[in-house]
Amino acid sequence: MDKPKCNNCEFKSKAAKYLNKAELENLAKNCVSVDFNIGEVIFRQGALSSNIIYIKKGLVKVHIKGPYKEQIIKIAKAPKYLGLPTTFHENINQFSATAIEKTTACFIDLETFKQFVFKNGKFAYEIIVELCNNELLSFRQCVNRTQKQIRGRVAEALLFFCNDIYENERFIIPISREEFGNLIDTSRESVSRVLSEFNNEKLIEIEGRMVNILLPGKIDNISRNG
DNA sequence: GCATTAACCACAG
């Protein structure tokens, strides 16, 4: 844990770029940066919090308790705000976040953050843009989870890792098969099966968690057509 | 009926 120098932060959010010098100094005074190792909980559902959390670096899984089990909502890559949707009206976290890669997160005092929103329109606008994107994403995830079959959902998840997270056809799946299944709402067995199908069909190469997408076009097709 | 899809179980690395 250390005091960040927000002024010349190399991971400054799009919104924070609109903060002036005085505001950035104020932010620095009311914010701490914390490093997390893989598997460490960044914030936990049910715990009290008066912070906005900004992921500067790393990869995080967002999860929430359902009626039966813990459910992974999404994988979120830095840079991104995470504590946002609930903290304005609630000071109890409504979901949890856990690091799945080495991650650095800033904990920003809620009152300080609110003042920026009240007084700096451009800052607030960028926050709204991020929220809108989040909402759109969760709408899409909702439709896809319900309407696509498992092959489509696995293909979609592979493309997500490939395009949105690693920007590379070769990558290492950052979660277990169990968690993969949880994320796309299916069993670990089905994930295993479909991945080896794709492997046998020469669409991907897979060895453990290492993936190489050989035919992104075909995978994209499967993803689209469910 | 028969085929497809996917979950659950069990067992082996």
Next chain:
DNA sequence: CTGTGGTTAATGC
């Protein structure tokens, strides 16, 4: 933690 095979239930021709 994974991969695979058998079984079972639901759904759609």
